[in-house]
Amino acid sequence: MTPRIVDKEAKRKQILEAALSVFARKGIHDFRMIEIAKAANVGKGTLYEYFPSKDELIVGCFSLFMSRFNHHVTNQLSGVTDPVEKIKKLISATFEFYLTDRALFDTIFDFYAAGIPHRDGKSLLTELTPMYTDMIEWVSVVIDDGVSQGLFRPTDSKVAASSILALLDGLFFQLALGVISVDSVDYANRISSNLLNGFLDRTNVNP
Amino acid sequence: MTPRIVDKEAKRKQILEAALSVFARKGIHDFRMIEIAKAANVGKGTLYEYFPSKDELIVGCFSLFMSRFNHHVTNQLSGVTDPVEKIKKLISATFEFYLTDRALFDTIFDFYAAGIPHRDGKSLLTELTPMYTDMIEWVSVVIDDGVSQGLFRPTDSKVAASSILALLDGLFFQLALGVISVDSVDYANRISSNLLNGFLDRTNVNP
Amino acid sequence: MTPRIVDKEAKRKQILEAALSVFARKGIHDFRMIEIAKAANVGKGTLYEYFPSKDELIVGCFSLFMSRFNHHVTNQLSGVTDPVEKIKKLISATFEFYLTDRALFDTIFDFYAAGIPHRDGKSLLTELTPMYTDMIEWVSVVIDDGVSQGLFRPTDSKVAASSILALLDGLFFQLALGVISVDSVDYANRISSNLLNGFLDRTNVNP
Amino acid sequence: MTPRIVDKEAKRKQILEAALSVFARKGIHDFRMIEIAKAANVGKGTLYEYFPSKDELIVGCFSLFMSRFNHHVTNQLSGVTDPVEKIKKLISATFEFYLTDRALFDTIFDFYAAGIPHRDGKSLLTELTPMYTDMIEWVSVVIDDGVSQGLFRPTDSKVAASSILALLDGLFFQLALGVISVDSVDYANRISSNLLNGFLDRTNVNP
DNA sequence: CATGAATGAGACTTCATTCAT
DNA sequence: GATGAATGAAGTCTCATTCAT
Numbered sequence: 001m002t003p004r005i006v007d008k009e010a011k012r013k014q015i016l017e018a019a020l021s022v023f024a025r026k027g028i029h030d031f032r033m034i035e036i037a038k039a040a041n042v043g044k045g046t047l048y049e050y051f052p053s054k055d056e057l058i059v060g061c062f063s064l065f066m067s068r069f070n071h072h073v074t075n076q077l078s079g080v081t082d083p084v085e086k087i088k089k090l091i092s093a094t095f096e097f098y099l100t101d102r103a104l105f106d107t108i109f110d111f112y113a114a115g116i117p118h119r120d121g122k123s124l125l126t127e128l129t130p131m132y133t134d135m136i137e138w139v140s141v142v143i144d145d146g147v148s149q150g151l152f153r154p155t156d157s158k159v160a161a162s163s164i165l166a167l168l169d170g171l172f173f174q175l176a177l178g179v180i181s182v183d184s185v186d187y188a189n190r191i192s193s194n195l196l197n198g199f200l201d202r203t204n205v206n207p
Numbered sequence: 208m209t210p211r212i213v214d215k216e217a218k219r220k221q222i223l224e225a226a227l228s229v230f231a232r233k234g235i236h237d238f239r240m241i242e243i244a245k246a247a248n249v250g251k252g253t254l255y256e257y258f259p260s261k262d263e264l265i266v267g268c269f270s271l272f273m274s275r276f277n278h279h280v281t282n283q284l285s286g287v288t289d290p291v292e293k294i295k296k297l298i299s300a301t302f303e304f305y306l307t308d309r310a311l312f313d314t315i316f317d318f319y320a321a322g323i324p325h326r327d328g329k330s331l332l333t334e335l336t337p338m339y340t341d342m343i344e345w346v347s348v349v350i351d352d353g354v355s356q357g358l359f360r361p362t363d364s365k366v367a368a369s370s371i372l373a374l375l376d377g378l379f380f381q382l383a384l385g386v387i388s389v390d391s392v393d394y395a396n397r398i399s400s401n402l403l404n405g406f407l408d409r410t411n412v413n414p
Numbered sequence: 415m416t417p418r419i420v421d422k423e424a425k426r427k428q429i430l431e432a433a434l435s436v437f438a439r440k441g442i443h444d445f446r447m448i449e450i451a452k453a454a455n456v457g458k459g460t461l462y463e464y465f466p467s468k469d470e471l472i473v474g475c476f477s478l479f480m481s482r483f484n485h486h487v488t489n490q491l492s493g494v495t496d497p498v499e500k501i502k503k504l505i506s507a508t509f510e511f512y513l514t515d516r517a518l519f520d521t522i523f524d525f526y527a528a529g530i531p532h533r534d535g536k537s538l539l540t541e542l543t544p545m546y547t548d549m550i551e552w553v554s555v556v557i558d559d560g561v562s563q564g565l566f567r568p569t570d571s572k573v574a575a576s577s578i579l580a581l582l583d584g585l586f587f588q589l590a591l592g593v594i595s596v597d598s599v600d601y602a603n604r605i606s607s608n609l610l611n612g613f614l615d616r617t618n619v620n621p
Numbered sequence: 622m623t624p625r626i627v628d629k630e631a632k633r634k635q636i637l638e639a640a641l642s643v644f645a646r647k648g649i650h651d652f653r654m655i656e657i658a659k660a661a662n663v664g665k666g667t668l669y670e671y672f673p674s675k676d677e678l679i680v681g682c683f684s685l686f687m688s689r690f691n692h693h694v695t696n697q698l699s700g701v702t703d704p705v706e707k708i709k710k711l712i713s714a715t716f717e718f719y720l721t722d723r724a725l726f727d728t729i730f731d732f733y734a735a736g737i738p739h740r741d742g743k744s745l746l747t748e749l750t751p752m753y754t755d756m757i758e759w760v761s762v763v764i765d766d767g768v769s770q771g772l773f774r775p776t777d778s779k780v781a782a783s784s785i786l787a788l789l790d791g792l793f794f795q796l797a798l799g800v801i802s803v804d805s806v807d808y809a810n811r812i813s814s815n816l817l818n819g820f821l822d823r824t825n826v827n828p
Numbered sequence: 829c830a831t832g833a834a835t836g837a838g839a840c841t842t843c844a845t846t847c848a849t
Numbered sequence: 850g851a852t853g854a855a856t857g858a859a860g861t862c863t864c865a866t867t868c869a870t
Contacts, residue, residue: 025327026327027320029236032842032843032844033843033844033845034843034844034853037853042851042852043851043852043853044844044845044852044853044854045845045846045847045850045851045852045853046850046851046852048844048845048846049850049851052845053844053845054843054844054845103325106323106325109316109319109320109323110320112316112320112380113234113316113317113319113320115384116313116316116380116383116384117384117385118310118313120232120233128384129384129385129386132381132384132386133386136386136387155401156397158387159397159398159401160401162378162381162386162387163374163377163378163398163401163402165377165381166373166374166375166376166377166378166380166381167370167373167374167377168377169373169376169377169380170370170372170373170374170375170376170377170380171369171370171373173319173323173373173376173377174339174343174369174372174373176323177322177323177324177335177336177339178324178336179336179339179340179343179369180343180369190363190366191366191370194362194366194367194370195370213832213833213834215833218833239859239860239861240860240861240862241860241861249834249835250834250835250836251835251836251837251861251862252833252834252835252836252862252863252864253833253834253835255861255862255863256833256834256835259862260861260862261860261861261862420853420854420855422854425854439741440741441734443650446838446839446840447839447840447841448839448840456855456856457855457856457857458840458841458856458857459841459842459843459854459855459856459857460854460855460856462840462841462842463854463855463856466841467840467841468839468840468841517739520737520739523730523733523734523737524734526730526734526794527648527730527731527733527734529798530727530730530794530797530798531798531799532724532727534646534647542798543798543799543800546795546798546800547800550800550801569815570811573811573812573815574815576792576795576800576801577788577791577792577812577815577816579791579795580787580788580790580791580792580794580795581784581787581788581791582791583787583790583791583794584784584786584787584788584789584790584791584794585783585784585787587733587737587787587790587791588753588757588783588786588787590737591736591737591738591749591750591753592738592750593750593753593754593757593783594757594779594783604777604780605780605784608776608780608781608784609784653863653864653865654864654865654866655832655864655865658832663830663831664830664831664832665831665832665833665865665866666829666830666831666832666866666867666868667829667830667831669865669866669867670829670830673866674865674866675864675865675866
């Protein structure tokens, strides 16, 4: 409520935005704190007021990134109740989100790589695994719904959910790599169809 | 006249193996040259005799990694002519390869992230994109074969190939992340089935 | 808002002084940055704040050295108008300057050697040649003045100027080498006489 | 007498020549032993057979350089008995020698700088000072001869000798620096005249 | 005897982090 | 609170020198 707190939060965002823009250009492994500070128009000392270490800045960025993604998808899905539509919408919303910001989009794979555990026990982004688990869970519930409504062919919903998300990640990777290209969200629809053909009862998919 | 004779190629391999083992523990962004040297049982200077820079060492490792993968898959596919079997074998061979060396397996995502272009124009692993393109091409040719033999439902083979590889990458990512687990190659078969259901003519897949 | 206030220029000088004192002991080819840092009572990092590389530190020292020399000579010559006196004063001022700081004085020959061009096209101290050219020009103008005033025998003023400076450099070299010694500025006067005997009209030199 | 010894001496020369050619390009402070080895067409180990350290190689080169210079001047002076001619010949021979090999010629100033004592007590080329002292001595004897023959005006022969050599060194430095240029040995004659005007009895110089 | 592969001490330079102002 | 000057730990890379063959 106090203006102080609002300012703090705003400056934090400002720094995070700056960081994300730097990450887009240099990845999360080859940037300097001073670059972020300059991009955010704050001093190095101020940066450390908000993020006590380089790692925490990266983690903060990842959180911002994921929360944005969640917001976007949640918005797109609000009001959608049909399981088939939910899956389709998830796919198209994900495409939309990534295509919104190509530069930032490349950063996701740095985040992904940084989220993988072990490498000596430590992982930078410990939040990735639980977040991903939640996503799989959410999708699998949707599929279970669809199955019980007779829309989907009975299947292992966990495997199906995992496969759907895997396919999406894999495709985004190929996009980032430049081996495939996509000019519009239309691509998502073709993928959806092919994908859903595998899990859904075709009679429902292609009426 | 006759200087010390050494098998340069063998020592190079030895260093690369050591590097790979270090990468497995620490990733490709947080290791020190001295660690590799120690792991390879050579002096720091020797390391630089074989790899003039840290980056070139990483690139060398990536090349070794990819060439091994190619060898493994090529071996597994030798003698296989049926398009459906080829796809199935590609999937199972890929699973096999990754499961062979869990530690190394985590490194792949560092390589993947490092292979994505732009980030200021430069990319560490410039070879990844052409390699990936070749793989898509290879799979798409197999699919075209299958289609012309009436084994697969007519489809855009490039999209199908891309999707198959995307799914595999995505699943391996989830494995590395720990959100799914796989104890044997059996998992591959379930994926194969689901996947092929999407692209193949079902009458052929489930006779 | 108000960051630490430091006199950057003063600290720069402080570092340069320290560097010069180190150079006097070790020359410009066999010193370590850490030595300069310690001598200047700053951290190694601070050194690099002010001089981005070893070479730039050397260049900075050379500039300081030359600007000091110029100041000294300029001061000594202020008010002197007679061409003969100017030459004499130049010589004595130069002696004075060098004898002021024996240690630093030895460094000059490292600077001189480092200022010679080519050696693969690059030269560390690119400023030396233009500075030297200016000095020759200045002396030659004085000589021309002297000639037109009938004080000097007509002569090629460029050759004469070059010779005077050459003689001085050569003598200082011998001093540094230790093959001649000089206890006072008196030596300069004897040299002056001999030298001027060669270029001046004797009737004017020894009235 | 044994061919062994001849071979040894020949290879030593070969290495020294190679070193000199490298020095001409890079100076004596910025070369690598491997460069010399390659230029001399020998292995690095062989290099160390002949010169147990980098410093000793530099010293060896300097010795070769100086002995060549001495040979050249001695040859030119053989048969010359007149003191005035001796001085003139010394000057012209020195010019000749330097102009013979412009590249190597630049190296001399590295040698000169490296020959200056103190810098922490140690000097790389300890031979320079005694050599230079000998040269001054030689010239001063010639001048004394000239004086006693009534050819030169009575003068402090040490100072005169020192001045003559200083002037020569200073001029060569200017040549190396590029602030003066000289296309032929003629330049030497003009310098000789001006110089001798200062020390000699003019009635003898310009008959 | 010649060679060049191997080595590791050592030097430059970077940059995350601190903290006086 | 904000700043950026100061710092030194740490890491890459070089290269003189050694020595097995």
